[in-house]
Amino acid sequence: xxxxxxxxxxxxxxxxxxxxxxxxxxxxxxxxxxxxxxxxxxxxxxxxxxxxxxxxxxxxxxxxxxxxxxxxxxxxxxxxxxxxxxxxxxxxxxxxxxxxxxxxxxxxxxxxxxx
Amino acid sequence: xxxxxxxxxxxxxxxxxxxxxxxxxxxxxxxxxxxxxxxxxxxxxxxxxxxxxxxxxxxxxxxxxxxxxxxxxxxxxxxxxxxxxxxxxxxxxxxxxxxxxxxxxxxxxx
Numbered sequence: 001x002x003x004x005x006x007x008x009x010x011x012x013x014x015x016x017x018x019x020x021x022x023x024x025x026x027x028x029x030x031x032x033x034x035x036x037x038x039x040x041x042x043x044x045x046x047x048x049x050x051x052x053x054x055x056x057x058x059x060x061x062x063x064x065x066x067x068x069x070x071x072x073x074x075x076x077x078x079x080x081x082x083x084x085x086x087x088x089x090x091x092x093x094x095x096x097x098x099x100x101x102x103x104x105x106x107x108x109x110x111x112x113x114x115x
Numbered sequence: 116x117x118x119x120x121x122x123x124x125x126x127x128x129x130x131x132x133x134x135x136x137x138x139x140x141x142x143x144x145x146x147x148x149x150x151x152x153x154x155x156x157x158x159x160x161x162x163x164x165x166x167x168x169x170x171x172x173x174x175x176x177x178x179x180x181x182x183x184x185x186x187x188x189x190x191x192x193x194x195x196x197x198x199x200x201x202x203x204x205x206x207x208x209x210x211x212x213x214x215x216x217x218x219x220x221x222x223x224x225x
Binding site: 045 | 164
């Protein structure tokens with residue numbers, strides 16, 4: 001059973017461009033979470049999605065950031081008009097359908113560098 | 116804010132047991148104690164979790180005090196590859212999100 005997959009692993013964008021980060025959950029998992037880790041800082045929750053629904057986006061910046069988890073295909077974290085402060089590692093996690101206590105399994109992350 | 120407190124760093128000799136403590140005095144009855152680790156900027160790796168009973172798996176053991184206000188993660192025979200930041204996290208209740216604290220940097224020494 002393949003783990004959580006994220007691509008690209010590394011992404012370089014210039015200021016003002018758009019960044020799209022993709023996350024394919026583990027097989028059978030319908031819950032997806034995105035976390036961000038700024039340089040030399042801890043991981044911070046961004047958003048929690050189930051298929052076609054955003055459940056909790058309390059950690060998402062109010063502007064430029066959006067996330068989706070369509071019925072078919074991977075979850076997408078989209079950052080519009082990137083700025084240098086968006087440079088970070090973005091981790092996706094998934095868990096099976098079930099209670100909030102289910103284990104979250106993390107992907108390897110996407111490292112975004114904004115020039 | 117994280118509901119757990121952990122020492123900032125610890126050292127352990129290779130081959131010895133590593134005992135990582137965690138305080139969670141405000142834990143709720145339906146919250147589980149989860150442990151993850153992050154090896155040098157890789158994705159966090161799940162280690163073990165428990166509610167109130169002690170747990171053991173192929174990676175580690177988890178000892179939870181009877182009042183559930185603290186716990187200890189035990190790596191029975193630490194290796195250099197166990198050098199990582201270890202996070203103790205409470206999961207459950209009204210939210211699914213994980214709230215990471217600063218964790219404990221475990222340095223396994225040769």
